[in-house]
Amino acid sequence: MKRERLKGHLDLLLLAVVSAGAAHGYRIARRLADASGGALELPEGTLYPALHRLESKKLLKSSWDTVGGRRRRVYDLTQEGKEALTQERTEWGSFAKAVESVLDTA
Amino acid sequence: MKRERLKGHLDLLLLAVVSAGAAHGYRIARRLADASGGALELPEGTLYPALHRLESKKLLKSSWDTVGGRRRRVYDLTQEGKEALTQERTEWGSFAKAVESVLDTA
DNA sequence: TTGCATACCTCGTATTGCTAGGTGTAGGAT
């Protein structure tokens, strides 16, 4: 997958994955990879800054957890995040449809 | 449409539109808008630099034309451009499918 | 004790879409 392809769609994906249940970063990445059949394997330099951005935008909230001596930051959707996800889904739909139309025409 | 959503997909769209027949910038923008039902209306500051990029990458070639006193730069696909388009289409397909899978799962 | 999976982080870079501003032609309306 060409890099930068995610640009503008990563928020949607992360919010969607977290909407399936609160999870820590590493698990989020695993879920994404699984759900996409391996197509979406996020480098950590992409994942963590993106989660921090979403938290600073108040779309996610986090809390620290310790399991078996390992610390995890667990993320969950905020109310705003749920609304943003709905909006993002809609916009993805329009965008994908528009692209498909262009590709069909050409 | 949230801005930046195009990021990483603009090349595909431009190549696809030009593949329907050589055209100058303004016409390319019109075709894109038409084919997408108005969803994809490129600002000129997006369009022209993108065309220049594609030409410098040798995916498009251009020549000047004058019609009714107005000068136009007409773009057409190179062989490399045709191959890149095929590749881009495939990658779009995988990407879109991956995103849909994630959205369906979540 | 070596290696792997788990688990987090940040800095710097490159890419690229967009805003804002600029140039100029043609033709119709006021």
Added chain:
DNA sequence: ATCCTACACCTAGCAATACGAGGTATGCAA
């Protein structure tokens, strides 16, 4: 005559963000 709209091109600088590279640390199995 003047204004407005559509046509048609361009660039500089900004902003956003995905990624590569590098760093820290735990638990467990070979």
